[in-house]
Amino acid sequence: MSSDSVQLSSKGNRPPRTILVCQNQACRKSGSKAVLAAFQAHRTSDIPVIGSGCLGRCGNGPMVLILPNEIWYSRVRAEEAIEIMNRWAINS
Numbered sequence: 535m536s537s538d539s540v541q542l543s544s545k546g547n548r549p550p551r552t553i554l555v556c557q558n559q560a561c562r563k564s565g566s567k568a569v570l571a572a573f574q575a576h577r578t579s580d581i582p583v584i585g586s587g588c589l590g591r592c593g594n595g596p597m598v599l600i601l602p603n604e605i606w607y608s609r610v611r612a613e614e615a616i617e618i619m620n621r622w623a624i625n626s
């Protein structure tokens with residue numbers, strides 16, 4: 535698992551906290567279905583976990599994007615879902 539972040543530059547409304555797990559073809563071939571299932575199994579009550587279309591970083595999947603912070607994770611394994619939730623989603 536690796537991550538990098540991008541600061542939001544707009545002063546407008548920030549999107550609600552959401553975890554996106556790419557379910558498009560390249561990420562599916564890398565196991566994103568199991569990653570999505572792991573996030574959904576461990577999600578907190580107020581943070582939606584959504585299977586998304588292509589997030590534009592194909593070849594590094596399974597890709598996970600946490601909003602509104604725009605935290606990216608690449609090559610995520612299902613067993614890493616709890617750690618990611620604890621690190622970013624719960625404390626953001």
Ligand code: FES
Nearest residue numbers: 556561589591592
């Ligand atoms: S297929 Fe997952 S980022 Fe493009």
